[in-house]
Amino acid sequence: MEVESSTAGAMQLLSPRNFPGVFDSVDAFLFDCDGVIWKGDTLIDGVSRTLDLLRSKGKKLVFVTNNSTKSRRQNAKKFHSLGISVSEDEIFSSSFAAAMYLKVNDFPQDKKVYVIGGEGIIEELQLAGYTGLGGPEDGKKTAEWTSNCLFEHDKSVGAVVVGLDPFINYYKLQYGTLCIRENPGCLFIATNRDAVGHMTDLQEWPGAGCMVAAICGSTQKEPIVVGKPSTFMMEFLLKKFQIDCSRMCMVGDRLDTDILFGQNAGCKTLLVLSGVTTLSALQDPTNNIQPDYYSNKVSDFLDLLEA
Amino acid sequence: MEVESSTAGAMQLLSPRNFPGVFDSVDAFLFDCDGVIWKGDTLIDGVSRTLDLLRSKGKKLVFVTNNSTKSRRQNAKKFHSLGISVSEDEIFSSSFAAAMYLKVNDFPQDKKVYVIGGEGIIEELQLAGYTGLGGPEDGKKTAEWTSNCLFEHDKSVGAVVVGLDPFINYYKLQYGTLCIRENPGCLFIATNRDAVGHMTDLQEWPGAGCMVAAICGSTQKEPIVVGKPSTFMMEFLLKKFQIDCSRMCMVGDRLDTDILFGQNAGCKTLLVLSGVTTLSALQDPTNNIQPDYYSNKVSDFLDLLEA
Numbered sequence: 001m002e003v004e005s006s007t008a009g010a011m012q013l014l015s016p017r018n019f020p021g022v023f024d025s026v027d028a029f030l031f032d033c034d035g036v037i038w039k040g041d042t043l044i045d046g047v048s049r050t051l052d053l054l055r056s057k058g059k060k061l062v063f064v065t066n067n068s069t070k071s072r073r074q075n076a077k078k079f080h081s082l083g084i085s086v087s088e089d090e091i092f093s094s095s096f097a098a099a100m101y102l103k104v105n106d107f108p109q110d111k112k113v114y115v116i117g118g119e120g121i122i123e124e125l126q127l128a129g130y131t132g133l134g135g136p137e138d139g140k141k142t143a144e145w146t147s148n149c150l151f152e153h154d155k156s157v158g159a160v161v162v163g164l165d166p167f168i169n170y171y172k173l174q175y176g177t178l179c180i181r182e183n184p185g186c187l188f189i190a191t192n193r194d195a196v197g198h199m200t201d202l203q204e205w206p207g208a209g210c211m212v213a214a215i216c217g218s219t220q221k222e223p224i225v226v227g228k229p230s231t232f233m234m235e236f237l238l239k240k241f242q243i244d245c246s247r248m249c250m251v252g253d254r255l256d257t258d259i260l261f262g263q264n265a266g267c268k269t270l271l272v273l274s275g276v277t278t279l280s281a282l283q284d285p286t287n288n289i290q291p292d293y294y295s296n297k298v299s300d301f302l303d304l305l306e307a
Numbered sequence: 308m309e310v311e312s313s314t315a316g317a318m319q320l321l322s323p324r325n326f327p328g329v330f331d332s333v334d335a336f337l338f339d340c341d342g343v344i345w346k347g348d349t350l351i352d353g354v355s356r357t358l359d360l361l362r363s364k365g366k367k368l369v370f371v372t373n374n375s376t377k378s379r380r381q382n383a384k385k386f387h388s389l390g391i392s393v394s395e396d397e398i399f400s401s402s403f404a405a406a407m408y409l410k411v412n413d414f415p416q417d418k419k420v421y422v423i424g425g426e427g428i429i430e431e432l433q434l435a436g437y438t439g440l441g442g443p444e445d446g447k448k449t450a451e452w453t454s455n456c457l458f459e460h461d462k463s464v465g466a467v468v469v470g471l472d473p474f475i476n477y478y479k480l481q482y483g484t485l486c487i488r489e490n491p492g493c494l495f496i497a498t499n500r501d502a503v504g505h506m507t508d509l510q511e512w513p514g515a516g517c518m519v520a521a522i523c524g525s526t527q528k529e530p531i532v533v534g535k536p537s538t539f540m541m542e543f544l545l546k547k548f549q550i551d552c553s554r555m556c557m558v559g560d561r562l563d564t565d566i567l568f569g570q571n572a573g574c575k576t577l578l579v580l581s582g583v584t585t586l587s588a589l590q591d592p593t594n595n596i597q598p599d600y601y602s603n604k605v606s607d608f609l610d611l612l613e614a
Contacts, residue, residue: 041454145473145506147348166452166477173475173513177503195527196484199452206480206525213524218513220502 014295016307022293026268027247028060034067035253035275036298040201043082044274046299051084053302060241061090066227066257068095068163068191068208069118092237094191094227095120098161099128100236101189101226112156114179116172116211117163117191134175139167143174153178162215163191164208177218192227194257198275229260251298253277255289268292321602323614329600333575334554335367341374342560342582343605347508350389351581353606358391360609367548368397373534373564375402375470375498375515376425399544401498401534402427405468406435407543408496408533419463421486423479423518424470424498441482446474450481460485469522470498471515484525499534501564505582536567558605560584562596575599
């Protein structure tokens with residue numbers, strides 16, 4: 001006969017009853033940004049006060065974002081523009097993760113990196129000592145199918161990094177495909193595979209998962225994923241903050257990236273319903289990713305702490 | 308004890324010994340175009356004479372192409388420009404297949420079809436009585452992530468057709484994604500899923516499989532595929548030519564589309580090495596799609612018939 005546990009596997013709504021226990025057992029809160037801190041360029045209600053309160057209670061704050069269009073510096077600037085003070089060191093973006101993946105794997109400095117994605121990736125590559133090609137620069141280029149046309153690509157490209165690219169075009173798809181198919185040993189790195197994201201506050205738009213899938217389709221290869229739910233970033237995070245994973249809580253709005261990342265890393269997990277996941281999607285019997293806790297939004301912390 | 312057959316499962320090089328038997332047992336030759344008839348805009352050596360010879364011997368010729376950028380009319384024009392006489396009725400393109408799929412499934416005439424792909428799809432949709440949106444017209448459009456920006460899409464779109472699109476952009480990806488995700492019951496139809504193709508004679512370029520995968524990535528849905536290796540077109544072909552599939556031979560340069568299509572339909576299959584498949588790829592132990600026969604190019608028929 002199996003002994004039933006009253007909590008194992010059962011996610012709980014965050015409440016005045018369970019919150020003090022959660023709060024005391026966590027030294028660092030890891031926050032996703034899009035759908036948790038902001039939607040598009042609009043701050044989610046109460047976020048600023050919540051973060052201030054957590055800091056005042058001695059909690060470490062870390063921002064783990066799959067948004068690759070910005071570098072850590074550019075992300076910090078966005079926080080500041082919304083009136084929130086964070087340092088670059090507190091930000092772990094998938095653009096940074098892509099550059100760090102190359103670094104820890106001793107990617108040669110004389111090899112180049114072709115980028116399908118935003119300026120953030122190019123900037124993080126540069127900071128890590130690498131030369132990025134493509135990116136926004138190739139956004140206006142066209143590829144013509146004229147007879148005897150040979151599309152030339154740089155044979156010294158040793159990695160293709162694919163992230164969210166609002167200026168995706170056939171030129172970039174052909175460039176990346178050629179590098180992966182023809183340059184021996186060329187890596188195919190995906191910043192992340194989010195299907196969609198709140199690129200504006202009113203609507204979801206195709207995410208990096210769209211561009212990554214396109215390159216999978218043309219190369220018939222699978223990428224190395226460095227953003228969530230991959231725990232690749234966790235080793236940097238641990239080195240920086242020296243906190244045991246079991247005393248971290250990952251707060252996110254997506255089951256298949258944020259919550260899975262937290263679970264993969266052995267953190268506590270909290271899903272907020274302020275982003276892409278609805279309560280009915282969370283409670284749907286076909287959903288097999290269950291957070292430890294869920295709540296409407298991060299500012300629920302304010303009431304829960306006062307309760 | 309199993310009795311070994313000398314032929315079952317063993318593909319054969321086309322030779323003067325086996326060719327007469329093949330030739331006599333076939334009433335219709337089904338040809339793929341790209342890599343078989345031409346590469347880019349260059350006719351493959353000896354094709355014209357071979358087709359003339361086959362016609363003179365009373366064989367039916369059919370051209371089954373996954374190229375969706377052209378309609379049947381535009382494909383016939385390309386044949387003519389290369390000095391080969393074919394009628395539109397002999398051409399079965401995946402652009403035509405997409406329109407026919409809607410027709411046989413009673414897709415309502417008052418619903419619209421959003422097209423990620425070329426003029427060929429739009430033209431075939433029109434000929435079938437449908438209204439196509441998007442296509443080349445949306446090639447220059449841009450989608451901006453400005454605050455409060457709501458990307459509007461037509462709620463009467465009931466199907467998204469995705470084919471090869473050299474002018475793929477984020478606008479089209481967002482439009483197609485919104486229709487599939489938000490319009491109830493909206494179909495997601497792929498003309499084909501070829502990873503790459505000889506869009507020019509010197510090089511392979513990303514094929515429809517690239518754009519189709521992108522939409523799979525953003526919608527997390529799988530498409531209905533109407534081109535090869537799906538045998539959807541076969542019922543039209545049979546109605547037109549009234550020839551038993553076992554007396555047809557599919558001639559193609561791709562294992563995963565042409566040869567699989569022929570096998571799925573119960574035809575004889577002949578792989579030619581004038582396109583994307585090399586002899587070593589064909590003979591690789593990991594390849595599990597084996598044609599009945601293989602040869603260098605279709606004009607080998609000339610020598611084999613004279614031998």
